[in-house]
Amino acid sequence: MLYGMEEFDDEFGLIQKETLNVKKVSFVIAIIVLLIIVFSCFIFSKVSKNKENNVSQGTVPNYQEQLNNEVNNEQLAQLPNEDVQVDKITNVNAVQEYNGDHKQIAEHSIELNILPVANVEGHKLIKDIYYSEEKQVYLTFDDGPSKDITPQILDILKENDVKATFFVLGARVDLYPETLKREYNEGHYIANHGYSHEYSRIYQNKDTVYDEFNQCEVSIKNALGKQEYKSYLFRFPGGSRGGRYEKVKAEARQLLEEYGVAYTNWNCLTGDAAGKKTKDACIQEMLESKGNQNSVVLLMHDANDKSQTVEALPEIIQYYKNEGYTFKNFYEIFK
Ligand SMILES: [Zn+2]
Structure with missing residues (x-):
């Protein structure tokens, strides 16, 4: 009986032990399942993030491709001296590296506080500039x-003590805000070339043109850290007149004037927008398009595939110095 009791007890103890073991095992399984769920969530969030990055990185080249196609089409259809091929916004990390570089430069530059000033006469002066x-x-x-x-452009301008004007794109300013600061701090005029340079987006109607202008203004203000900065000066992507979008451009010209924004084109160019040209070909085209004009607004491009512009720039500056020209930027007008 005792044996039986013991047996029973043992059996009972065994049952208790088994129940305990089952509980333990269930607990361990539950922990493992929980860990698997947490791990899966972590992996899933990682994958989603990567996907998101891929999508955003993928969007930019597609957008750029679209943009370049658009520009190329326009170049054929619209203005023979059409500007622009925007270089690729592909390396987002580059922004960080670049900011780093320019922190050093910024330390040596003079922090300017010059702001363009609205000037009624300015509109007339710009219209008659040529x-x-x-x-x-x-x-x-x-x-x-x-x-x-x-x-490189800034270095050459500094070496030659020449002030220029940069018609910047908001999308680029957002990528390289420190570079824009450097342009500004070294006394160059920051003017507005819209945000996207995507014609089908800009030239939907007069309001979308003005939106592009304003978006670029916001980028400039943020990059400079000066909410009071106003450029007052727009350059229409592809020029302010002619071509497929002339009707919209005409309405936009009027709208911009109503809002006190001037616009300007160019009467001389190096042709650096038209694919890869040699330095000498750029200088030659500059000379031919300049002709015997006294007042010159020279169009060049600042994009990563424009090394020919950098190569030609010192000779171009030297040419105008030798010819007795005064170098100006649009602070001469909006002051
Ligand atoms: Zn352009």
Whole structure:
């Protein structure tokens, strides 16, 4: 009986032990399942994030491709001297590297506090800019800032003590805000070339043109950390007149004027937008398009595939110095 009891007890103990073991095992399984769920969530969130990054990285080249196609089409259909091929926004990390570089430069630059000033006369002066008898040259660079080319342009301008005007794209300013600061701090005029340079987006109607102008203004203000900065000066992507979008452009010209925004084109160019050209070909085209004009607004481009512009720039500057021209930027007008 005792044995039986013991047996029973043992059996009972065994049952208890088994129950305990089952509980333990269930607990361990539950922990493992929980860990698997947590791990899966972690992996899933990682994968989603990567997907998101891939999508955003993928969007940019597609957008760029679309943009370049658009530009190329426009170049054929619209203006023979059409500007622009925007270099690729592909390396987002480059922004970080680049900011680093420019922190050093910023330490040595003078923090300017010059702001363009609204000027009623300015609109008239800009409209008549090509007809001035004064020997003057406005060096203008469109489509920047760019990672590699802008710093080289700025170095050359500094070596020659020449001030220029940069017609920047908001999308690029967002990528390279420190470069824009450097342009500004070194006394160059920051003017507006819209945000996207995507014609089908810009030229839907007059309001979308004005939206592009405003979006770029916001990018400039943020990059400079100066909410009071206003450029007052727009350069229409592809030029302010003619071509497929002339009707919209005409309405936009009027709208911009109503809002006190001037616009300007160019009367001289290096042709650096038209594919890969040699330095000498750029200089030759500059000379031919300049002709015997006294007042010159020279169009060049600031994008990563424009090394020819950097190569030609010192000779271009030297040419105008030798010819007795005064270098100007649009602070001369909006002051
Ligand atoms: Zn452009």
